[in-house]
Amino acid sequence: MTATSVTPAFAVGDTVEILRSQNTKDTTYNGTEAEITGFSAKGWLKLKCHDGKAATLKPDWVSLKQSAPVETEAEVDEVEASAVVAETDGDVAQAAEVVIAAEPTTDEVQSKTPPEPEVATEDKSIGYFKFSCNSVLFAKTIAQVRRVIRTMSIHPILSNVKITADAESRRVEMVGFDLSLGVITSFLASEVPVGGSYTISVSILSDILSQLPEGTITLERNESSPKAKLTTTNGVFEISGIDAYDFPALPIPTTNVTTLKVTSKLLRVGCDSTLYAASTDQTKMVLCGVHMVFSPEGKFEIAATDGHRLALYRADLNSASGITTDQHLTVPARSLQEVERYLAKDEAMVEIGYEVNNNSGPSIVQFKLEEATIVTRLLEGEYPKYNALIPKKFQREIWVERLPLIGSIGRLAVLAALKTYLVKISVESKKITLYSEDDDTGSGTEAIPAEVSGEDIKIAFNIKYISEALKSIATQEVAIKVNGPATPVICTPLNGYDIVALIMPVQLRS
Template identity: 25%
Template sequence: MRFDVSSTALLSRLQSISKVIASKNSLPILDSFLFNLEGNKLTMTASDSETRLVTSVDVMNAQGSGVFAVSAKILLEPLKELPEQPLTFDINDDNLEIFIHFQNGKYNFIGQKGDTYPQQKPLGQNVVSILVDAQTLLNGISRSIFATADDELRPVMNGIYFDIHPDNLTFVASDGHKLVRLRNLSVKSSEKASFILPKKPANLLKAVLAKESEMVTIKFDDNNAYINCTNFEMVCRLIEGRFPNYNSVIPQNNPHKVIIDRLSFLNALKRVSVFSNPASSLVKLQLKENQMKVSAQDIDFSTAAEELIACQFTGVELSIGFKATYLIEILNNINSTEVVVELADPSRAGLIIPAENEENEDLLMLLMPMMLND
C-alpha cells in the first residue's frame, strides 16, 4: 500500500479522535489507531472498547488497499512537530513495515495487523433515530455536563439524559445537589424515546461538534448509540437503567422571585466565597426590599465578607444558604443578562432561570440549599 497525505490534515483528524484512547487499555491494540485505505479515502478509528470515534481524510496517489494499525504515540508526537507538507506512506503488505517519507527525512516502524482490532457491533432491535443541529447538540451538552455526577452506586446519574418528545428534545443532568433541564423546541421526533449518554463520550462530542455546522444523526437502541456528523462518526455504549423522574423534584409554587443582574451576582459570589469555610463553601443570601446581601464567614479563621447587590424583590425578608461553588457553576452556564431566582423557603430547592430564554430554548437550573446555623 502507498499513498500521499497532507501532514496537517492527518494530524488534526488524528488529534481529534485520539482523546478517546484510554491511558490503560485492556487490549494492547487499543493503544493504536486503525487505518483503512480504500481508493483515495483513508478512514481512521480510535477506541477504548466502550466508545469509538471514526473519521477520514482524502489521500492522493493511492496504490492498493487494506487495513493496518499504528501506535498512537509513534504517530502523534513527531507529526505535531512537522510543518505543513505532503507525507508519503509506504506500507509493506507482507510484514507491515511502514515508511513515512517527508521533505527532509523519513520515519520507519512496524505496524500491526488491523484484523485483531475490535469490530463494532451493529445496532439491534428498537432503533430510534433523530436529527439534531450540531450547534443545538453542542449547546445542550455544554450547558448540562457540569451537573452530571460521579456516583458509582447510581451510574444513571453519571451522564446526560436525552429525553425525546415529538415536539422537543430535553437535556437533563443532575448529581442530587444541582439539576439542569434544557428543553430545545426546534428538535422534532416521530416518537417518544430516551437514552443516557455517558460523560466521556459527551466530552468527546463537545470537542468534535465545535467544528461542525451541519445536522447530526443520532441512532440508538437499548445499548449503543451511533452519532454521525459530517466529518466524524461516534459509536458509544449507553448507560443502562432508568433516569429518575426529574420533573417531580422541580418545585412548582415559588412565591419569592428575585430578578438580578447575572454578572453582578456572579462576581459578588466569587469575591465573597473566598471568605467562606473551605469545607462547606457556604454563602448566605439575605433578601430584603430590592436588595440582596451575599455573605460568608469562616469561624475557624475569623474571616468574613458581605456585599450588597441591587435586585428586584418585594415580599417577606428571607435568608437561604447555598454552596457557592455550585451557584457559580450554574451562573456561568446561563447566558442571559439577568436571572430570575425563585424560592419557596430556606429548606426547599431554589430555581435559577434566565430572565430571557434564547430562541427555541427553555432552560431551568435547580440547586438544593444548605442549612444555615443561625
C-alpha cells in the same frame, strides 16, 4: 525481491475454505469455499470464489477442504488422444494450446509470471497501504481520535488507532475505540497509491505529528517490514503496529434502527446547559449519564443530576420525529462531551440512530455528525423522575444580572472556608448581599442591585454548585426562585431558552 516457494500443502484445483478476507469491512467470503487456480511468486494462493470473483490470500488465511483429484493413466491417455484427433482435424494450433495449458514448464511459468511488487496492490488489503497528505491535517484528525483511546488498555490493540486508506476515494479513515466509546473520522489525502488498513500506536504517532512543520508526509506499510514508515521532509520514522483484522468492530446499529434528527445548535445548547450536573462518581452508574427524551409531539429534553443538583433543558424539534412513544436514552456524559466537540455549525443536522429491542431498551446509540461518527454504549437502569423534583410554585423571586453575580461569587470564593466552601446570600428589597468568612483567611462582603419579589430571606449555597448553575445560562439576566432556606432553588434565564438549574441550599445553623 526473491520469490517465496509455494506451500506444498496446496495444489491447483484444491478446494479451500476462506477463514478471513483481506478487507475487514467485507466479510462476504468468510467461511465459504473457493478453488485454487494458481500461486503468486510470494506463495500466496490465487482463488476463484463461488461468484466467479478472484482473490489472492495468504496460505494461513484458508484451510484445505478437498484436494484436487489425481489424474489416472487412462485420463492422461484420453487427453493425449484428444490432442491427436485435434491435430488430425487440422487444428494443430488449438491442440498445441491445450498441451501447453495442461503441462506448463517451469521456465514458461517464470517468464509469464509478472514480478510481485513490494507492497500489495489490491485496495483495502490487510496491513499494506500507502498514502500522502498534509501533516497539519493529519495531526488535527488524529488528535480528535486520540481523546477516546485509552493508552493503558489491557488489550494492546485498543491503544492503537486504526487507519484505513481508500485508493478510489483518497479518503483516510481513522477509528478509536475503547469497547464503550468509538469515534470514526476521516480526511482527504493528496495521494493514495495503495489502499489498506493497519493499526498504529496513537500516542507515538500523535506526538510525532504534533511537532512536525506543515508539509507533505507519507505513511506506508509493506511486506518488507512489520512496522509502518512515516516519511517527512527531513527524516523517516518507523512505528510498530498490529494488523487491523484483530481490531474489534464498532457496534454500529444496523437492524431495527430508529433515527432522530436534531440541529447542531439545539444539541449544543442542551449539552452546555446540562453536562456539568452529571455525576463523576462511577459507583452511581446511571447518574454518570445525561438523559435524553424524544416525544412523538416533537418535544425534546435533556437532563443531568448527581443527586445534589439538577440541570434540565427543553426544546421543540420543529420536525416530525416519526415515533409513537417517548424514547429514553441515557448517554454517558463522557460520550456526549465528545459529541459536543463536533457541534460547530448551528444549522447542521445531527442524526441520532439506535436499535430498537422489544425486550429491553436500546443499548447502542450512534451520532452522525458532519466531521465524525460517534458510537457509544448507553447506560442501563431507570433514570430518576427529575420533573417531580421541580417545585411548581415559589414564594420569592429574584431578578439579577448574571455576570456581576458570578463575579462576586468568584471573589468571595477566595475567602471561603475550604471545608464548607459556602457563600451566604441575604435577600432584601432592591438588592442581594453576598458574604463569606473563614477564621484563617478572613471575610468579605459584596452587594448587587436586584429586583426582589417576596419577603426577605437568608440562604447559603455551595459555591461550586451556584457558580456552575449560573454559568450554564447564557443570558444577561437570570431569575432565582426560592421557597425557603432548606428547599430546592432554581435558576432560569429571562427571555431565553427553557433551562432549569436546580440546586439544594445548605442549611445554616441558627
